[in-house]
Amino acid sequence: MRILGIESSCDETSAAVVEDGRKVLSNIISSQIDIHARFGGVVPEVASRRHLEVVIPTVREALEKAECTWDDIDAVAVTNRPGLIGSLIVGVMAAKTIAYAKNKPLLAVHHLEGHIYANFLTDFVVEFPVVCLVVSGGHSDVIYMPEHGKYELLATTVDDAAGEAFDKCARALGLGYPGGPIIDKMAKEGNPKAVRFPRARVKDTLDFSFSGLKTAVVRYAESSEDDIKDITASFQAAVVDVLVSHTFKAARERGVKQVLVAGGVAANSGLKNAMTEKGKRTGIAVSVPPMVLCTDNAAMIAAAAYYNYDKYLAHDLRLDCKASEPIGL
Numbered sequence: 001m002r003i004l005g006i007e008s009s010c011d012e013t014s015a016a017v018v019e020d021g022r023k024v025l026s027n028i029i030s031s032q033i034d035i036h037a038r039f040g041g042v043v044p045e046v047a048s049r050r051h052l053e054v055v056i057p058t059v060r061e062a063l064e065k066a067e068c069t070w071d072d073i074d075a076v077a078v079t080n081r082p083g084l085i086g087s088l089i090v091g092v093m094a095a096k097t098i099a100y101a102k103n104k105p106l107l108a109v110h111h112l113e114g115h116i117y118a119n120f121l122t123d124f125v126v127e128f129p130v131v132c133l134v135v136s137g138g139h140s141d142v143i144y145m146p147e148h149g150k151y152e153l154l155a156t157t158v159d160d161a162a163g164e165a166f167d168k169c170a171r172a173l174g175l176g177y178p179g180g181p182i183i184d185k186m187a188k189e190g191n192p193k194a195v196r197f198p199r200a201r202v203k204d205t206l207d208f209s210f211s212g213l214k215t216a217v218v219r220y221a222e223s224s225e226d227d228i229k230d231i232t233a234s235f236q237a238a239v240v241d242v243l244v245s246h247t248f249k250a251a252r253e254r255g256v257k258q259v260l261v262a263g264g265v266a267a268n269s270g271l272k273n274a275m276t277e278k279g280k281r282t283g284i285a286v287s288v289p290p291m292v293l294c295t296d297n298a299a300m301i302a303a304a305a306y307y308n309y310d311k312y313l314a315h316d317l318r319l320d321c322k323a324s325e326p327i328g329l
Contacts, residue, residue, distance in 0.1 A: 001020055001021075001309075002074050003017070003302040003305050003306055004073050004076050005078070005109075005298035005301035005302030005305065006091045007297060007298040008094075009088055010083055011035075013091075014058065014296060015055075017302070018303055020306065021120060025067075026062045026064075027062070027299040028062045029298075035050060041171070042084070051091065059094065074105075076098050076099045076106055077095075077108075077301050077304070079091060080108040080109070080315075080321050082323055092321050107309065107312035107315060109304045111296075112262075112263075112327045114303075115134050115263045118289040119260045121299055122293070124285075130145050131260070132261075132262060133259065133275075135264070137164055138161050139161050139263060140156065140210070141153060141156045142155035142206055142250045148307045149311050152328070154206055155206035155246055158208070159209055159211035162208070166239070169232075173218070183236055187233040187270060188269070189229045190228075192237035195234035195235075197237075199213075199238055199242050200213060213235070237270070240268070240271045257284060257285060258286075258287065259286050260286075263294065267294040275288060
């Protein structure tokens, strides 16, 4: 089965063709980073207008790269929630048009489900049940997944998401946008133990809170002459420490043998290394997809659609978009 995936939930326009939920035949990503960098963040209206310009050319390129015709495509999958509503609408309308014109099934995918299923596009063999850490610009969630399409939210952020904290700190420190890759690069040359930034605990839960950490970093930088590399390294260490400890605590409580990491922040080298090392010490297998599958892409959307085909098949051309919706609903 070959599924065409379309992803446009934020500022990346992507189209991909995936075979049997495992083999990526193409995964084309049109980035808007250069466009939004001048504003220090994603401008929703600008993002949606850019999606309009490139979505169809991106789909065509994905088909060409996969060496497929429309007769080779069995279904069309698209992200319809959550995300920037204007951006989502562009991708969904493109998918609806294609599905109607080519008489293909239309499959609606939750963006976070897509991130989780990026792990199924690697050589890692997933064995349920698993605990998933999904970390991105808008989400910091720990999810228990007993089987395909079943999710239990164990922890989330009460304020800023991890990726959001990276971007805000980078902007406050004058480092530019996007903040995650910049801080990750600088942190490699700094001392992660130079500054002991706070690790927030939210009562007796596994929830995350990064707003206070962000404020602590900004105030420290304003009154300190420390090397900026040491500050970024210490900030990243604080974020990673909490993400890793909460995830593995959840894994122990649920008795799972595997942890999946997903989302844009999963591309962070500090997080990847810490998760891998913790997994080795605890005997829990850890899966972190390659960078191209961590950031927003359509291959993960097509993979999620394949493994949950019957559930997603309920959607028709009246499909709508939602800016916000918890995973699993």
